[in-house]
Amino acid sequence: MSASPTIRTPGTLESALLTRRDAGHKLLIPYITAGLDDEWLLVLEALAGAGADAIEVGVPFSDPMIDGAVIQESSLRALERGTTPEGVLADLSRVDVGVPLVVMTYYNLIYRAGHARIAGAMHQSGVRGAIIPDLPLEEVGGWAAVADLEDVATVLLVAPSTPDERIGAICERSRGFVYAVGRMGVTGEQAVLADSAREVAGRIQAHTDLPVCVGIGVSTPDQAATVCEVADGVVVGSALVRRLLEGRGPDGAAEFVGSLRAAMDAG
């Protein structure tokens, strides 16, 4: 299936990212786990200040099956501090960091809250996108239809294992951007960028005009720049969250994200 020009109005997230991309910028989307510590909202502001184009906010789940050790640890810490989906959204509604926020979480939290209720709450708190990695194309319909009505873009993922026949259908249903899974594995820092990262981004781009951002296994400024030779942007999670777990705080986060930004802009 090639990119058939669907007549639909792009949502807030999509418009923001398209505007940036079409102006020649690469898209930088850092990830943090909500509720990790007392400073997490300050970290959000620091990330925006350091050049993030959108921010992925992880709502911690007890069984993060696509996450590796670092994000498992951050999820556990956040849960031990009493972090709940409702609390996270309430916190987010009190800040305005100036870039779109995208929630990343697992489907049970969405299902438990109820699609309409949580989509509405997301909208109210300024969230404009949602990444739900255990809700693949065949299962996403019910949620995505409700999220569309609330201007919450349901970002779908394409993996290196996804055959070309599926990519078109996934891109068609994806909103905001298409999340290219950079390697076959769980989230976690990698010393070497997998070949699959650029390869999958290229395959997706043949099917869509949506921005294509690569996440999972993009850990360093160099890797971000390399991926962006093909992709429109990157999502960087574990490398940032590890720094937060080490206590480097908003300043450390800003410094790291600034270095990603610089490498992507130079590339």
Add this chain to the structure above:
Amino acid sequence: MAPPPGRSAPNTFGAPRQLHPPCPPHSDCELYTMTTETTTPAAIMGDPGPTGRFGEFGGRYVPEALVPACIELEAAFRDAWADPAFRDELDSILRNYGGRPTPVTDCGRLTEQLGVRVLLKREDLTHTGSHKLNNVIGQGLLARRMGKRKLIAETGAGQHGVATATAAALFGMECIVYMGEVDTQRQELNVFRMELLGATVVPVTSGSRTLKDAVNEALRAWVASVDDTHYCLGSVMGPHPYPWMVREFQRVIGDEAREQTRALLGTDPDVVVACAGGGSNAAGIFAGFADATSSDLVAVEASGGAAVTTGIPGVLHGMRSALIQDEAGQILEAESISAGLDYPGIGPEHAHLAELGRARYESAGDEAVLEAFQLLARTEGILPALESAHALAWVVAAAASGELEPGTTVLVNLSGRGDKDVAQVRDILRGRA
């Protein structure tokens, strides 16, 4: 219990039935959003169709990276299950290597004591000591047919891990077993058994360090190795096609038992009882009776992990089913004396059977289970697995309360033998002396 009207003929090993023709994989397909309830009524415990739905339960909630593997597995299973050569080879291995058919034992002394007639389906007598072998031989053969050279598995009590390690040895495959750290301690001997069989056991230290976390870790490992590796899931849970496929591999228990009890009793047992963790031994024995008989079906969960009676619908490990969870949807930790039932969920078909009212879901606590464990040892000379002792514990309680009337015939699936539990039970009982 009378069979509901319109129940169709027993679906024993029939060719796979499609609920509706395959539709292109996109979520807006109208047929997709329909559940089995809105299409032609399927046989109870029949083919859940391409979407893997049992009523509203089941499905395939996995990361995109695993979707193609699940689709490939489903196609391979449909193909193999319809292939007489595959069925013959499976049957032959289960007979000549696994020790099938397992007998049904009429328990004279226990019957005298309880006042209800107890029959045991002796899965404890299969090679490796539990029903888990039925499933792993099936999946091992399928994995070989698919050209995979490595098996990974999760395990709780270690029985599924031992069975998988056994199948891997038999088929000359590599094997890695993920096991919660708590369970590696509770079931130390099984860890060593797996190692003797050539498997690598990886202790899982995340979360509650039990079965739930072992499943998470096995899924994580599968994402990274899906090209050459088959995930040999141990129960009727997980993403489609596992709940259906594992039930089909286990239905040999029920098909045998139905014929055996008919020969023995001249009729069907009044009640069929099995313990349920993920629910595979229960699904296997129920599959022989759900459609073909009007026997009451009872599944017994651990009271600290009673997903059907204390859980609510949710999504975990690739399936929509009944789960023990908090207000927000965080999964809670199950707690049971038996590692094999220490799981906060249950297979989706059980959630559906409960909703239909075709099976009943009960629970048994640790204390009653220890009693039942010892009772069977003393009255019949059989040490049951602690898991299986849950089914017995319910029978004991129901016979005492009069819920099971005197003279009722009760078929209990004795899913495994208790050798693995002897050290644990010794420590508990000695600790009290």
